[in-house]
Structures are given as C-alpha cells and as structure tokens.
Amino acid sequence: MKRAARPLTIVDVARLAGVSKSTVARALAGDGDISEATREAVLKVARAAGYERNRLAVGMRSGRSGLLGLVIPDIANPFWAEVARGAQDRAQEAGSSLMIFSSDWDHGLEAQHLRTLRQARVDGAIVNPVADNFDDLHRFGLPFVLIGSSAERFPETSSVGSDIAQAVRLGLDHLVSKGHFRPWLMLGPRWRIARARFLRAVTEHCVERDVDPASLPMEEGEYTVAGGQAAMRRILERDRSGHVSVFAANDLMALGAMMAAREAGRNCPDDVSILGFDGVPAGAFSWPGLTTIEKPARAMGRRAVECLFDELAGRADHGRVYLPCRLVERGSLADRSGRPAAAAVAEMAAQP
Amino acid sequence: MKRAARPLTIVDVARLAGVSKSTVARALAGDGDISEATREAVLKVARAAGYERNRLAVGMRSGRSGLLGLVIPDIANPFWAEVARGAQDRAQEAGSSLMIFSSDWDHGLEAQHLRTLRQARVDGAIVNPVADNFDDLHRFGLPFVLIGSSAERFPETSSVGSDIAQAVRLGLDHLVSKGHFRPWLMLGPRWRIARARFLRAVTEHCVERDVDPASLPMEEGEYTVAGGQAAMRRILERDRSGHVSVFAANDLMALGAMMAAREAGRNCPDDVSILGFDGVPAGAFSWPGLTTIEKPARAMGRRAVECLFDELAGRADHGRVYLPCRLVERGSLADRSGRPAAAAVAEMAAQP
DNA sequence: AAAATCGCCGGTATCGTTCCCGGAAAGACG
DNA sequence: CGTCTTTCCGGGAACGATACCGGCGATTTT
Numbered sequence: 196m197k198r199a200a201r202p203l204t205i206v207d208v209a210r211l212a213g214v215s216k217s218t219v220a221r222a223l224a225g226d227g228d229i230s231e232a233t234r235e236a237v238l239k240v241a242r243a244a245g246y247e248r249n250r251l252a253v254g255m256r257s258g259r260s261g262l263l264g265l266v267i268p269d270i271a272n273p274f275w276a277e278v279a280r281g282a283q284d285r286a287q288e289a290g291s292s293l294m295i296f297s298s299d300w301d302h303g304l305e306a307q308h309l310r311t312l313r314q315a316r317v318d319g320a321i322v323n324p325v326a327d328n329f330d331d332l333h334r335f336g337l338p339f340v341l342i343g344s345s346a347e348r349f350p351e352t353s354s355v356g357s358d359i360a361q362a363v364r365l366g367l368d369h370l371v372s373k374g375h376f377r378p379w380l381m382l383g384p385r386w387r388i389a390r391a392r393f394l395r396a397v398t399e400h401c402v403e404r405d406v407d408p409a410s411l412p413m414e415e416g417e418y419t420v421a422g423g424q425a426a427m428r429r430i431l432e433r434d435r436s437g438h439v440s441v442f443a444a445n446d447l448m449a450l451g452a453m454m455a456a457r458e459a460g461r462n463c464p465d466d467v468s469i470l471g472f473d474g475v476p477a478g479a480f481s482w483p484g485l486t487t488i489e490k491p492a493r494a495m496g497r498r499a500v501e502c503l504f505d506e507l508a509g510r511a512d513h514g515r516v517y518l519p520c521r522l523v524e525r526g527s528l529a530d531r532s533g534r535p536a537a538a539a540v541a542e543m544a545a546q547p
Numbered sequence: 548m549k550r551a552a553r554p555l556t557i558v559d560v561a562r563l564a565g566v567s568k569s570t571v572a573r574a575l576a577g578d579g580d581i582s583e584a585t586r587e588a589v590l591k592v593a594r595a596a597g598y599e600r601n602r603l604a605v606g607m608r609s610g611r612s613g614l615l616g617l618v619i620p621d622i623a624n625p626f627w628a629e630v631a632r633g634a635q636d637r638a639q640e641a642g643s644s645l646m647i648f649s650s651d652w653d654h655g656l657e658a659q660h661l662r663t664l665r666q667a668r669v670d671g672a673i674v675n676p677v678a679d680n681f682d683d684l685h686r687f688g689l690p691f692v693l694i695g696s697s698a699e700r701f702p703e704t705s706s707v708g709s710d711i712a713q714a715v716r717l718g719l720d721h722l723v724s725k726g727h728f729r730p731w732l733m734l735g736p737r738w739r740i741a742r743a744r745f746l747r748a749v750t751e752h753c754v755e756r757d758v759d760p761a762s763l764p765m766e767e768g769e770y771t772v773a774g775g776q777a778a779m780r781r782i783l784e785r786d787r788s789g790h791v792s793v794f795a796a797n798d799l800m801a802l803g804a805m806m807a808a809r810e811a812g813r814n815c816p817d818d819v820s821i822l823g824f825d826g827v828p829a830g831a832f833s834w835p836g837l838t839t840i841e842k843p844a845r846a847m848g849r850r851a852v853e854c855l856f857d858e859l860a861g862r863a864d865h866g867r868v869y870l871p872c873r874l875v876e877r878g879s880l881a882d883r884s885g886r887p888a889a890a891a892v893a894e895m896a897a898q899p
Numbered sequence: 900a901a902a903a904t905c906g907c908c909g910g911t912a913t914c915g916t917t918c919c920c921g922g923a924a925a926g927a928c929g
Numbered sequence: 930c931g932t933c934t935t936t937c938c939g940g941g942a943a944c945g946a947t948a949c950c951g952g953c954g955a956t957t958t959t
Contacts, residue, residue, distance in 0.1 A: 202665075202688075204945055215909045220947060228907055250666045251607045252945035255914050260603060271632040271845075273625055273828070280623040283649060292663060294644055297635060311644060313554075314602045336554075420832070450832045457834065476625070477829035480772070480802045482809065493623075556915055567939045572917060580937055604915035607944050 203246045212240040223248060254316060261291045263503065264312035264320035266305060267342075269297045273475050274492050275323075278342065281496025282321060289504065291318070298325055306331045313337060319507055321499045340502045342495060344388050353506065355499040355516045357490040359389075362520035363396035366442055366470055366488050367404075369522055374531030375440035375468060381426050381452065382415040382444050390415075393444045393472075416448060423451025431459050438531065439467050446473035446487055453481060453527065464529040474523060484525025491518045555598045564592040575600060606668060613643045615855065616664035616672035618657060619694075621649045625827050626844050627675075630694065633848025634673060641856065643670070650677055658683045665689060671859055673851045692854045694847060696740045705858060707851040707868045709842040711741075714872035715748035718794055718822055718840050719756075721874055726883030727792035727820055733778050733804065734767040734796050742767075745796045745824075768800060775803025783811050790883065791819045798825035798839055805833060805879065816881040826875060836877025843870045 205223075209216040214237060221227035222237035254260030263286050267275040279295055286293045294315065296308040305325050309332070312320050319338040329348050332339070341354035370378050380397060383390040401408040414430050416422030423443060430439065430452075439461070443449035449471030456467040463469060463483055471478055474489025495518055502516065557575075561568040566589060573579030574589035606612030615638050619627040631647055638645045646667065648660035657677050661684070664672050671690040681701070684691070693706035722730050732749060735742040753760040766782050768774035775795060782791065782804075791813070795801035801823030808819040815821060815835055823830055826841025847870055854868065 205947095206945085216946080217909060217911095217948095218907090221908085224947080230907065233907085247662065247666050249607075249668060249945055251603050251612060251668050252914090253947075255601075255603045255607055255916090256945080256947045258914080258947095269632070270622070270635065271625075271628045273623075273628070276623045276625070276628040279647075280621070280649060283622065283647070287648075287663075292646055292648075292667065295631075295635070295647055296639075296644075297632060310599065311639075314599050315644065316601060316603050454832075454834075477832045480806075480829045480833050482806075482834045558915080568916085569918090569940075570938060573938085576917085582937065585937085601915055604944090605917080607946090608915080608917045610917095610944085 203244055208241045208244060208246050211244055212237045259318055260316045262315055262317040263291050263293050264317040265293055265295045266298055266308050266320060266322045268300050268323060270295055274473060277492035278496040281493035282500050285497040285500040300325050309335050319503045321503055338506045340499050340506060342499045344392060353502045353514050355495050355502055358517035358519050359392050360396040362488045364400050365520060365522050367400055370440060370442060370470060372532060373528055374534055377411065378440040378442045379430050380411055380413045381423065381441055381448055382413060383418045418445045418447060420447050420451035423448030424455045427452035427455035442470045444472050446471040446475040446478050446485065449485055450481055464527055468529045469527040483527050486525045486528040487523050489521045489523050494518055555596055560593045560596060560598050563596055564589045611670055612668045614667055614669040615643050615645050616669040617645055617647045618650055618660050618672060618674045620652050620675060622647055626825060629844035630848040633845035634852050637849040637852040652677055661687050671855045673855055690858045692851050692858060694851045696744060705854045705866050707847050707854055709847065710869035710871050711744050712748040714840045716752050717872060717874050719752055722792060722794060722822060724884060725880055726886055729763065730792040730794045731782050732763055732765045733775065733793055733800055734765060735770045736767065770797045770800060772799050772803035775800030776807040779804035779807035794822045796824055798823040798827040798830050798837065801837055802833055816879055820881045821879040835879050838877045838880040839875050841873045841875050846870050
C-alpha cells in the first residue's frame with residue numbers, strides 16, 4: 196500500500212522511459228508524430244508506474260476541459276434523473292464527465308449555475324431553461340444545447356425534446372380504438388409552455404381526423420397530484436354521463452385523478468378510464484397500473500450529449516430533434532370498443 | 548451582445564485596474580496583504596469587465612480543484628437521486644461542485660469512475676461501494692467518505708448512513724401498537740450487506756423486549772417489486788391464519804407484496820397489513836398508500852459532504868454518522884389494537 | 900549528386916493562477 | 930535624523946500538460 200502521496204507527472208514517465216516529455220505527451224495523445232514501437236514502450240511504462248493524466252493541466256493548455264454541464268430543474272425528479280442518467284452514460288463513452296445542477300425553476304439559481312459552469316471552463320452545456328429566462332442563456336457565451344421544451348426562441352441552437360405531436364396522436368388514437376370518443380383533456384396551468392404545445396397537438400390531430408377540437412371537454416390544474424385530484428373532482432361534477440374518460444397531460448395529474456375517482460366511489464377502469472403522459476415509475480405501482488405515454492427520457496439525455504458534441508465539432512445543423520414516445524398499456528383504460536354502436540353514438544351526442 | 552470569444556484573464560484585469568496581477572490575485576483571494584481601498588477598486592473593475600476566475604488554473608496551481616466526486620449505484624434510482632440532490636446543495640453552498648457517477652453495482656465501472664475522479668483531481672469523494680469491492684477503494688489514494696451501508700471494513704474513514712436500528716425499533720413498535728404481534732419479516736437476498744444489518748437490528752430489539760427472535764417468521768427475495776411479489780406469494784401460502792402482517796425491508800418489495808395480495812384476492816389493509824422501508828415517492832401513489840419508514844436520503848447527502856469537508860480540513864474524527872428515520876403513516880396497515888385480547892393471544896400462539 | 904521531402908523526436912514557450920521573495924513607502928521610536 | 934518595523938505591492942518562478950519549431954537521419958526527387 197505504498198501509493199505515492201504526490202501523483203506522477205509526465206516528466207516522471209519521460210525519465211522512466213528514457214524519452215523527452217514531448218514524446219510521452221504524443222504517446223498519450225495517440226495521434227501525434229510517433230513510431231508505434233516507442234508509443235507502446237512509453238504506454239507500458241506509464242501503466243506500470245501507475246501514471247494518471249492530470250486533466251486540469253490538459254484542460255488548461257489544450258483549451259478543452261473534457262467537462263460538460265447539465266442544468267435541469269431537479270435531479271430528484273424521476274424524469275430528470277433519467278435524462279441525467281442518459282447524458283451521463285453518453286458523456287462517459289466519449290471520455291468526458293458531466294457536472295449536474297438543479298435550478299429548482301428559479302432564475303437566480305440558474306444564472307448562478309451557468310456562471311459556475313463558465314468558471315469550470317466546461318466545453319459546453321445542456322440546459323432546460325427556466326421559463327422566460329433567456330437573457331442569461333444568451334450571454335452564456337459557451338456552446339449549449341436545449342433539452343425539453345421551449346426551443347422556439349433560439350433559432351441558432353439545436354435542441355432535443357420528445358415528440359409531443361406524435362405522443363398526442365398515439366394517445367388519442369388509442370383512446371378511440373378502445374371506444375373512448377370524447378375524452379376529457381386535463382391540461383396544465385396556462386403559463387406553462389408545455390400546455391400550449393400539448394393543446395396545439397390535440398387541435399392538429401382533431402383537424403386531421405375531421406373532428407371539431409372545441410367538442411372536447413377540458414379541465415386544468417397544476418402539474419401535481421393535488422392539481423390532478425382537484426381537476427378530477429370538477430370533471431366528475433360536470434360529467435354525469437356514465438363512463439368518464441380522461442387524457443391527462445401529466446402522470447402525476449393522472450395519479451391524482453385516480454385518487455379523486457376512488458374518493459368519489461367510482462371504480463377505475465370500470466367507471467372511469469385514465470390515460471397519463473410521462474411514464475413516471477410510480478405509474479407502474481398504482482392500482483390499477485396507469486396506462487400512459489412514456490417519454491424517452493434516457494434517450495433524450497444521450498441524444499442531447501451527442502448534439503452538444505456536434506455543436507462542439509462545428510458540424511452543427513442547429514436541428515430540433517424530437518424523439519418518439521411509446522404507449523405503455525397497464526390497466527387504467529377500459530376496453531369499450533365492443534359496445535353496441537348506438538351507445539357510442541349516444542355518448543358522442545351527450546353534453547357534459 | 549459582444550461577449551469576448553476568449554475569456555478575460557487576471558492580467559487583463561490587472562492592466563485595466565493599473566496594478567500587478569499579484570494584487571488582483573490578492574483581491575480575489577480575499578485574505579492577502581492588500582489595502583481595503585485597492586481591493587474594492589480591483590473587484591469593481593473585475594466585475595465591470597465581466598472577469599471570471601479560471602478554476603482549472605486555480606486548481607492546478609493551488610492543488611485544490613474545488614471538485615467533489617459522488618459514486619452511487621444509480622442516479623435514476625429515486626433514493627440515490629435524493630442523496631445526490633442533498634450532496635449537490637451542500638457542495639454548492641461551500642462553493643464546490645459535484646461530479647456524479649453511477650456504478651450500476653458493477654465492480655469494473657466503479658473502478659473506472661474512481662480513476663476518472665483521480666484524473667479530474669477531485670479534492671475528495673463520497674462513495675457507496677459495490678459489495679466486496681474494497682481493494683479499489685483502498686488504492687484510491689484520495690480522501691473519501693462512505694455513504695449507505697458497509698462501513699465496517701474501513702475503520703479509518705468516516706461514513707454516513709441511516710439509523711437502521713432506530714428504524715427497525717420504530718417499525719416494530721408501530722406494528723405492535725397497532726396490534727400486529729408476529730409480523731412476517733420480508734428480507735433481501737443473503738449476499739446483501741443491508742440484510743444482515745436489518746436482521747441484526749430486529750434481533751436486538753426482540754431481545755430488549757423479551758421476545759424470542761426465532762419466533763418471527765421470515766421470507767426473502769430480491770430487493771425489487773418482482774422479488775417482493777414472489778416472496779408474498781410464498782407467505783400467503785404458508786400463513787392461513789386470518790390477518791397477515793408483513794414488515795418488508797424495502798419499499799419496492801412492499802409494493803410487490805401489495806400486488807401479490809391483490810392477485811390472491813386479499814384486501815389491504817383489511818386482510819393484509821404491509822409496512823415498508825425506504826420512503827420512495829411511489830409509495831404515496833399506491834392504493835392503499837404505503838405506510839413506511841422513510842430514510843433521510845437528502846440529509847444523508849448533505850451530511851456526507853460535510854464529513855468530507857471535515858476530512859479535507861484534517862479535523863476528521865472518523866466517526867460513523869447514523870441519521871434517524873421517520874415513520875410515514877399512509878393506509879397499508881390495519882389498526883387491530885382494539886381487538887379482544889383472546890384473539891390476539893390466539894394469533895400469537897398460531898403456527899404458520 | 901545535390902536538393903527536397905518525410906518520419907520521428909527534443910527543446911522551449913505557453914496556458915492562468917498562486918506562492919514566495921524582495922523592495923519601496925510610510926509610520927514608530929530612540 | 931537614522932534605523933527598524935510594518936504595510937502594501939510588483940516581479941518572477943512554479944503547477945503539469947500541449948503546441949510549435951527546428952534538427953537529424955533516411956528516403957525520394959530532379
């Protein structure tokens with residue numbers, strides 16, 4: 196156990212190998228003017244001596260620190276944790292490491308994190324910006340990639356998100372295929388960017404299918420369990436027409452809706468059908484299991500890192516990447532496709 | 548928007564302020580031989596010019612990078628994500644930043660992450676070691692603090708964990724207070740260190756209460772939903788004595804047990820009572836809500852960083868810190884304390 | 900055969916910061 | 930007034946690595 200207190204440097208290796216430090220640097224870099232024989236010899240000596248490259252010094256001289264930044268709302272949120280994991284894995288494959296920061300949807304914190312990243316001389320960053328806080332990003336001065344929503348304001352940067360339009364299509368088609376022709380839409384609060392995107396996707400899909408978007412009933416609430424619970428209570432009050440179907444814009448709201456239904460003595464999926472959106476792990480443990488549309492969180496993280504590398508390499512196409520979502524069927528949606536046609540027509544005609 | 552492509556250096560600030568770079572360094576450091584007047588002036592110039600300290604260079608020259616490492620099994624696991632969040636917050640308060648790595652319970656990956664941390668010249672690290680992989684840690688060569696379990700093998704390093712003994716006491720006392728005198732113990736697999744600690748705590752508590760530990764029935768399985776489900780099926784097969792109570796060593800297992808009970812047509816909490824251990828968020832959304840013992844994950848993260856700072860400052864007492872757990876009552880535990888005494892006695896006498 | 904090219908390597912400057920040393924100015928004291 | 934501290938600041942040497950330049954043989958070109 197005689198590990199040297201002070202780590203070895205490149206000149207130590209050079210002395211041990213009987214070459215100059217330039218040669219050692221070339222051997223380590225792997226691409227310089229060096230013969231295969233000496234490279235092997237040098238690397239062998241370096242390994243045997245337990246040399247480990249000082250990435251601080253490398254970053255300082257070469258201008259590339261090998262560090263990447265990730266600024267997300269909250270690492271303790273399961274969705275963002277998945278994103279972080281994907282980014283982490285991809286960064287590691289490329290030999291860089293990730294510095295993760297949680298902004299808690301707070302402008303000041305976000306600005307502070309961006310400053311920290313600049314001081315750490317990260318090569319670039321992946322950011323999910325707090326709504327309306329684009330000034331700090333504009334003066335960030337380093338390459339970055341957006342993740343999540345709200346990419347509209349940055350025409351010159353690339354971004355990675357989930358394909359909301361495709362997800363909504365998937366959800367509505369599934370609802371219809373199970374015999375739910377007029378589902379309630381449970382939306383988030385008006386100031387959230389995600390709400391507008393969700394609603395727009397619904398409208399477009401309705402137009403494609405020759406359905407009047409205005410015919411779909413709506414309720415709204417916070418993107419939380421409590422918000423979904425409250426919204427569901429209002430829905431159950433307004434809708435007395437037998438089976439109630441709900442398409443929630445968020446899994447937590449969907450879970451809340453499930454709880455509200457139970458409180459009201461309604462059984463899911465017999466009396467109430469619920470479709471969620473996100474794919475949080477908790478949805479698998481509820482009863483019944485939450486049928487939902489899963490966002491590709493981990494893949495988004497991976498892809499964002501790849502986009503950032505493109506940006507860094509100068510071969511940036513500034514594209515928007517929208518990754519497809521996946522339907523996860525569990526048990527919260529009743530199959531009503533076998534009902535007599537008359538019943539379906541009656542439901543469609545009913546006014547809540 | 549004319550941000551300089553190349554960031555300013557300390558000599559730029561020196562030129563702007565009309566002093567030497569040493570003086571600027573002193574002003575920035577905040578404690579050197581410098582008059583209050585010049586410090587103010589220099590800082591003002593630095594701020595106005597948008598100077599930002601290069602932490603790479605600082606780390607290189609001073610030997611302290613301001614970087615901390617955190618190696619955990621999986622950042623996408625809600626428990627570890629909470630730990631990471633706590634560590635992150637505390638590190639930020641102290642002006643350092645955290646590099647997080649997921650080992651996936653894999654020896655090779657863990658070793659690789661430790662190497663990366665050494666190359667990044669982190670000041671120290673917080674590690675939840677993969678079982679039996681202590682060699683890599685021993686040759687890590689940098690200050691570190693253990694988090695989670697398995698601290699026994701490192702008498703010379705401090706560690707932070709949850710107080711399993713107190714948690715088990717809390718759980719067993721609560722079970723008894725609700726009239727569950729002989730709960731099943733649902734344990735993890737034999738090779739996991741946590742299992743032994745849990746079992747030891749149970750034994751100690753039983754001895755204190757003059758109960759024969761061997762009288763408590765047990766089942767075991769993987770620390771997963773599927774593992775808990777399988778274990779619960781075996782329990783229900785073996786125990787035909789009316790109400791079945793289970794103390795699971797892990798929330799995921801508890802959730803699995805709940806699902807198995809439902810499959811078997813048993814109602815929770817009327818026919819079956821379940822107590823979990825961990826405090827994962829999903830437990831709040833199950834039906835019924837999972838009564839559980841919550842580990843102070845975020846506090847553990849914070850505390851681990853503080854211990855690491857102590858270690859770095861040389862004032863390490865190499866202590867073991869065990870943070871208390873908290874009982875969270877939801878609905879998975881029936882209150883049977885009001886039953887006639889005869890029934891309770893009969894239950895205690897019954898053989899599964 | 901002289902000149903140009905090429906592969907491979909060593910020496911030196913440099914990245915941005917901190918640390919140490921020495922010196923100038925200012926105050927203290929006999 | 931001379932000397933001795935004390936306070937404050939500037940100059941240079943590191944830290945560990947890479948970038949660049951130039952040199953030396955060996956090979957190729959004209």
